[in-house]
Amino acid sequence: AQKVTQAQTEISVVEKEDVTLDCVYETRDTTYYLFWYKQPPSGELVFLIRRNSFDEQNEISGRYSWNFQKSTSSFNFTITASQVVDSAVYFCALSGQGAQKLVFGQGTRLTINP
């Protein structure tokens, strides 16, 4: 069975602080993909990043960075110099072998206070 765990239910920080959202996954598949999605207060789900299991390179996109570590089955997401507009619920998800469906974590509600 596949599972994604986001242990942090809620995080609250002050603007300009750095914040890391944790994601731990379980799968027996040797090939899989990991995703992060953002759900702002307006409600839609916005795709942020996809990473395949063969590529452990970290990725940086502006203030966002992702740290994929296969050894610890983690795919953590860091926002540097957070801004109020980053306030949202963030979901980590997994797509395993033989299927296109995504298994989502429970989400982390991030609040950035001015």
Place this chain on the structure above:
Amino acid sequence: DAGVIQSPRHEVTEMGQEVTLRCKPISGHNSLFWYRQTMMRGLELLIYFNNNVPIDDSGMPEDRFSAKMPNASFSTLKIQPSEPRDSAVYFCASTPGGIGPAGVGYNEQFFGPGTRLTVL
């Protein structure tokens, strides 16, 4: 380009009534997914289609739920009869489809704005 379109955006109905949610995927996408989001259960996959064919409906809660995809540009999710516990936000998502290495689906899913369903 238009994204995934869902209608209605909000639906309020009474217990026992039939509810039909509609989705138009992004043109050219060949996989379509229906999700339900609640505070208690988070995001749950209900059913997904490849090339209009249902592939996995194991997430459909019970016989009161049914989904169809009569063509590549339209899908419906029907609840009959509806119950208060069906109250949730229902999302439709589509993806270009395609399977990556070793049979793993790799395309990101593009989500619609959701339908907020309230059953009184």
